[in-house]
Amino acid sequence: MQGLNGKRWKVLKNKQGLTGVLSGNPRGFAFVVLDNDPGSDIYIAPEDLGGAMHRDRVRVRIKQNDYRFSRSGYVEEILVRANQRITGILQKYQGSWQVVPDDRRLTESVMLPGSEVDEKLEGFKAVAQVTRWHDGRGRPLIGKIAEILGDPRDPRTEMYAVMSRCGIDRMFSRALEEEADRLSDVPFPHDLEKGRRDLRDLRIVTIDGEDARDLDDAISIRRRPGGGYRLGVHIADVSVYVEPGSPLDLEAYRRGTSVYFPDLVSPMLPAALSNGSCSLNAGQDRLAFSVMMDISPEGDVTDREIFESRIHVAKRAYYSHVYRILEHEDPVLMTDYGEDLVSDFRIMAELASLLYQKRISRGSVDFDFPECGIVIDEQGRVTDVYRKERTVAEKLIEEFMLLCNETVAEHFYRLGLPFLYRIHEDPDEEKMKELAKVCRLLGFHFRPVRPLKSAHLRDLMGEIQGTPHEKLLKMLALRSLPRARYANTQTGHFGLASRAYCHFTSPIRRYPDLVVHRLLKQALGIGSAQKTVGGWDLGEIAAHCSLREQVATDAEREVDQLRKVEFMQGKEEQEFDAVISGLTDFGIYVELDNTVEGLIKSESLGPDIRFHPESYTMTGRKGRIALKIGDSLKVKLVKADTASKRIDFEWVQEKKPLNKGPARAHTARGKKKRFPKGTV
Structure with missing residues (x-):
């Protein structure tokens, strides 16, 4: 079946519905990742969720006439509720208490009618046990306090919050x-x-x-x-x-x-x-x-x-x-x-x-x-x-x-x-084409011939190893592949x-x-x-x-990042050697030698710096290439915030310009190592 922009759509059977896991979005809509076809996500508009929430297992049906997305549907049945307990911040709202979820993909706060809470605990982390689900038609989400986790500024409290949010228990009965x-x-x-x-x-x-x-x-x-x-x-x-x-x-x-x-x-x-x-x-x-x-x-x-x-x-x-x-x-x-x-x-x-x-x-x-x-x-x-x-x-x-x-x-x-x-299913053809485009821009040879074989990616990994763009291209390649699954x-x-x-x-x-x-x-x-x-x-x-x-x-990963933020706290104004690990229109990601990663925000770079996605570079005045992935920088820690789990740096600019000239590919040398989680 031919779709918009020349893309091919899959024809999905609709007789008995399709099952999968709902992946929410802070803006209210969601996608359902299908059990037997993870590459064919179903778009669900906010009005079609039927009370389903992020991570719920659901049965969906395809809409016959929806031109916004190639695959759009509605939730027919909620099979498994994934959010029996919701972790968030305890707040008072119009005289009543509520828990505002940490996970922004859970867009409904849990109302706590009749709960007696010490006023001193406002702003603390808490776990709400859901007692009544909302139905998508205006009925609010109701619950009761199951546990007060503590002050969110305490990293251990944040770790317990992550565990509770993910349904990970600390103890057995x-x-x-x-x-x-x-x-x-x-x-x-x-x-x-x-x-x-x-x-x-x-x-x-x-x-x-x-x-x-x-x-x-x-x-x-x-x-x-x-x-x-x-x-x-x-x-x-x-x-x-x-x-x-x-x-x-x-x-x-x-x-x-x-x-x-x-x-x-x-x-x-x-x-x-x-x-x-x-x-x-x-x-x-x-x-x-x-x-x-x-x-x-x-x-x-x-x-x-x-x-x-x-x-x-x-x-x-x-x-x-x-x-x-x-x-x-x-x-x-x-x-x-x-x-x-x-x-x-x-x-x-x-x-x-x-x-x-x-x-x-x-x-x-x-x-x-x-x-x-x-x-x-x-x-x-x-x-x-x-x-x-x-x-x-x-x-x-x-x-x-x-x-x-x-x-x-x-x-x-x-x-x-x-x-x-x-x-581990074969990669999506369109994603491989996008990866090939980036490789060409950075000076590497990768042609996603049909049918694509794993040996083609193996050869690419060998070519990029030891180059400044190794981490970027490996990450892009990994994101182009489906997750390994059972x-x-x-x-x-x-x-x-x-x-x-x-x-x-x-x-x-x-x-x-x-x-x-x-x-x-x-x-x-x-x-x-x-x-x-x-x-x-x-x-x-x-x-x-x-x-x-x-x-x-x-x-x-979330707890590791939390602990890294905790480690960096108290080191504000200290300078570190870093390497550019990513470039975006909102800033520069840099990584320290100990794997701590943070962001240099665009506004701190000055008005003359521009990001060029087509070449993955940032340029300054007169179009001169100033920064590219793999460049070494001296950075200063600005802030390490456990609540947002973010680390912010500033670039300590040196007198001489960095790395003039275009990025060039290098011959790979060194050892190949193990698979990241989710690939085997």
């Missing part, structure tokens, strides 16, 4: 904690050991960060006679403790994922299980699900076994230790770990390098965005923010987990049975250039992995095969877990 304690007291029920393969004599090690508590995965490795490797990936068998439909299972499903903040974790399962009986702690027998892979010298998986096991982790290793052993041959650490484990680490690094090269050669795309580390003291204050460097130790675990996930998904793909896949149908994984992929390796902290374990047991007819997902709708599980993943990622 007493009943769930007691049930987890009961289960953890019986780590090896005899009926669950039957048929398990005993691998306790196998040398197995975990490799994680020093602060990790929920250890999902462990590794074993050896060389095969005649060449190649025998790689074992051993994953905590959470399914023996969390039965489908049990209170613990329903709570894990509701949460969907563990959420990690700098000084707080909201786990998917209570600590007695996540840090205790399920965690693959060193020196203790544990129940596991093992995937043993024979790998050729060329990096191909030639044979695989998937089975229930009982393991005994020989030692817990840390990323920092493995790095120092492999890169610096630290004599103290080599003695501590022993000759056998040191040899294992070297074989692991060798195999990981082989797997990485093979993955990249088939077209897998690596996006690399710097991660930040945030140090919190015992009083909850931020003492440092720094740029995290990923080492060979993190990379080898990543390669092994990618291979294991792919091996399990391939196994199910060949069986042709119902499964929960991790998919699905009960297999469409492949574009970013990994993989035919079939799933999440199997983190069942302590991701609900989809737990579902995959249950499906595997059912398909293989092993162990507790009768304890499956039962009659649950895999499509519904996929949609819910995709949403919870996105909510968790957004919350983690």
Whole structure:
């Protein structure tokens, strides 16, 4: 079907309505992101919302004659209310109290009739429990105060507000904690050991960060006679403790994922299980699900076994230790770990390098965005923010987990049975054309030929690496791609250039992995095969877990930004070295070496500075190019505001002009690194 401006529209079936998640806008309208077609958003006008709010799951119907948008509709039914509790500022309005939502996409305040509130609490953060929904026809949103969070100027209050707004709980109910304690007291029920393969004599090690508590995965490795490797990936068998439909299972499903903040974790399962009986702690027998892979010298998986096991982790290793052993041959650490484990680490690094090269050669795309580390003291204050460097130790675990996930998904793909896949759809053609246009303007070669393959983006990532425009183009490329998500149908994984992929390796902290374990047991007819997902709708599980993943990622980013703002407070008037990370008509985004990012507002640059979107530059008098992405600047901190989570800088202009002449592309050098969240 041909639409306006020559664009092609999709014809959407309208017989039974379409389901998806509503994404609100502060101006009142919204879009519905469809479950089975995330690229085909449905525009919903304010008068067609029918009382639906941001993040609600809804059923919509398409309007037949609406020429404002190619796909316009109305909310027919609200399936799931996502905003049972609304976080905001407590205010008095016409003699009554109300909570004004923090999230501007929630456009209705919650009225609190009959609530008795201390006048001193006006302006504090509060959580309102909704007791009556508005209907879109004038009936107000009614609620009651569920919790007073505190003064919004306190960063911990803001963190609690983010968690409440995203539906992320800090604690479990007493009943769930007691049930987890009961289960953890019986780590090896005899009926669950039957048929398990005993691998306790196998040398197995975990490799994680020093602060990790929920250890999902462990590794074993050896060389095969005649060449190649025998790689074992051993994953905590959470399914023996969390039965489908049990209170613990329903709570894990509701949460969907563990959420990690700098000084707080909201786990998917209570600590007695996540840090205790399920965690693959060193020196203790544990129940596991093992995937043993024979790998050729060329990096191909030639044979695989998937089975229930009982393991005994020989030692817990840390990323920092493995790095120092492999890169610096630290004599103290080599003695501590022993000759056998040191040899294992070297074989692991060798195999990981082989797997990485093979993955990249088939077209897998690596996006690399710097991660930040945030140090919190015992009083909850931020003492440092720094740029995290990923080492060979993190990379080898990543390669092994990618291979294991792919091996399990391939196994199910060949069986042709119902499964929960991790998919990444092909990019939108129009977005790729826009990316190509920007690349040409900046001097890079990228032609989105049809059909576009992941190898084309891989080559672009290699070309831009190490250049001043690397961050901008990687961000634009990432935004041009759909988010990776869960699905009960297999469409492949574009970013990994993989035919079939799933999440199997983190069942302590991701609900989809737990579902995959249950499906595997059912398909293989092993162990507790009768304890499956039962009659649950895999499509519904996929949609819910995709949403919870996105909510968790957004919350983690928001809290990280909050903590960065807190770190910068008290540093007003101090000067810093920065690099331009973005240019817009309202200012310049700059990034410090520690990943702290802020804005230099346009009005502070003077009337002569103009932004040119066609070349991503800013010019001063007589059209001379003054600023471009990647330029180094000296900046001064003006303000760090926790309420808005914004950091404002001023440019400390030097006497000599910066970087005369046009931007030029450079040949990429350096290492490729890991995927950002949402791409695998």
